Amino acid sequence: MPELPEVEIIRRELSPIMFRERIVDIEIFDTKIQLQPNDILNKIIIELVRKGKYLFLILNDSSSLLFHMGMTGSLIYTTARENLRFQRVLISLSQGFISFCDARRFGKIKYLSEIDREKFEQTLGMDPLLSEYSWNNFERLLVKRTLPVKNFLMNQAWIAGIGNIYASEILFLSKIHPEKRVNDLTEQEKRSLFDVIPLVLKKAILGEGTTIRDYQHTDGSRGSFQNCLQVYNREGKPCFTCGSPIQRIKIAQRSTYYCPHCQKM
């Protein structure tokens, strides 16, 4: 489900709620999620950190709880204890409750020591909203790559945070065909990509995230950026720029949307 913008929204909403809260209890209703309650019980949350699509709850002994939403995961805050649909984990805080709900069970929660968190963060590529995102680093990533540019954008080891929706959106705004091979990109196209990536992600955050079906804010409400999407989920509809019908193709088994007129090979 959530890509970088949606996870960032979750982080921003939960930060003031969870800051300095104690983890009083944790209940796990899904055998796929393996946590030792003793690792985290009675620890205090001192910070929420996001990198790419991952969210870390940093605890007062510098260990952390890592959340990944997978396709359908959400974190819901309630003031009273509730049984929510698809609830997999329930964390009781000193004040309030956080439910991890996840219909498809692709989401993950892991306990990490400080060392393990550092190691894990190193496996992720640069986050387009952090200062590590630079033209030098970006340019270096592109060298000698022959895969389609859409696959390049979605590899979390190179750039962290872009998923299937925003990959299509970024390529539309950059006027690049999603199947174009990275080593065939012109200098201008590379520059454009570099600039458009953070632009689209920031706009999506301002637009409260994209809810096609499952994404929810931490109070259960929906995003609104789905109304601003240029190509994703718009097969057959007219391009907002030129009126040509938006095409849907499969790249690496994932639906990919583009305008055949505005995005040439």
Added chain:
DNA sequence: CATTCATCCTGCTGGC
């Protein structure tokens, strides 16, 4: 090393 592909899950939607 770089790239592609099947697989993990469950639920919803649209067509017949």
Added chain:
DNA sequence: TGCCAGCAGGATGAAT
């Protein structure tokens, strides 16, 4: 109304 194929915001490890 009921059934079933096809689809879904992701990541991984095995195969090529």
